Amino acid sequence: MKRVYLAITLILIVALGACAGTQTIQNRTETIVISYESIGTLAFPTVRAYIEQREANKSLSGDALVSAKKTYNDAVDKFDQAGNLIKSYVSAPKTTPIAQLPVLLRSVAVLLANLSGGSVQGNTLIIPSTGGTK
Amino acid sequence: MTLAEIEILVNGLILAAQLIITQINDNTHLTDEQKKGYLDRITSIQDRVKGSKFPV
Numbered sequence: 001m002k003r004v005y006l007a008i009t010l011i012l013i014v015a016l017g018a019c020a021g022t023q024t025i026q027n028r029t030e031t032i033v034i035s036y037e038s039i040g041t042l043a044f045p046t047v048r049a050y051i052e053q054r055e056a057n058k059s060l061s062g063d064a065l066v067s068a069k070k071t072y073n074d075a076v077d078k079f080d081q082a083g084n085l086i087k088s089y090v091s092a093p094k095t096t097p098i099a100q101l102p103v104l105l106r107s108v109a110v111l112l113a114n115l116s117g118g119s120v121q122g123n124t125l126i127i128p129s130t131g132g133t134k
Numbered sequence: 135m136t137l138a139e140i141e142i143l144v145n146g147l148i149l150a151a152q153l154i155i156t157q158i159n160d161n162t163h164l165t166d167e168q169k170k171g172y173l174d175r176i177t178s179i180q181d182r183v184k185g186s187k188f189p190v
Contacts, residue, residue, distance in 0.1 A: 025164060033172050040179035048186050069188035076187050083180040090164065090172045 025093050032086055032101065039105065040079065046127055047116045048072065068115055075111040078104055 051068050054060035060068060082104040089096040109125040112118070118127040164172070 026168065029164065029168075029172055033175055036176060037179050040183045044183050044186055048188075051188075066190055069190045073187045073190065076183055079183055080180055083176050086176050087173055090169050090176070093164070 029090060029093070032089070032098075035105075036083065036086060039108070043109075043112050043125060043127065044076070044079070047075075047112045050116050050127075071111055071115055075108050075115075078108045078111070082108065 051060065051065075051072060054068075055065055082101055085096070085098070085101055085104065089098045089101075106120070109120045112127070113120050113125055116127045118125065120126075
């Protein structure tokens with residue numbers, strides 16, 4: 001199956017960017033923000049469209065459909081938490097525990113992978129280009 | 135040069151290095167304009183993604 005590699009080197013980049021003490025605060029912040037933007041503009045719309053497509057063709061319905069939508073909303077909430085963490089980091093980089101960020105984003109990636117029939121391999125979220133077979 | 139003088143020189147070098155590191159850190163802080171730019175970008179993405187929640 002043809003797969004698209006979406007947001008996910010992003011998580012690796014964020015992890016490296018957050019942990020590498022050799023980077024300047026500007027470089028680190030830019031890396032983190034670009035990564036966050038990529039996940040928000042690539043991964044989320046793709047997974048939402050996939051759920052809507054499955055709802056439309058009736059391959060996902062009833063309790064399973066409700067569960068999928070709730071899981072998507074949970075992913076949104078975690079992503080929002082990650083955003084607030086980044087905001088704290090931007091406001092006070094030396095006192096914000098940014099190491100939590102890769103953990104949060106990884107949990108978001110796992111939820112999105114489960115919803116789309118994709119997977120998280122290492123630090124990469126892989127979402128099937130035409131959706132999974134779940 | 136006596137041993138004491140060498141120790142003082144080494145300590146002076148360490149202090150100089152520490153000062154340089156401090157200056158580098160001071161030079162890498164985000165400006166208020168940069169902070170605002172990053173905060174706006176994050177808020178924009180947060181709003182967009184939050185707006186995609188399913189009504190359940």
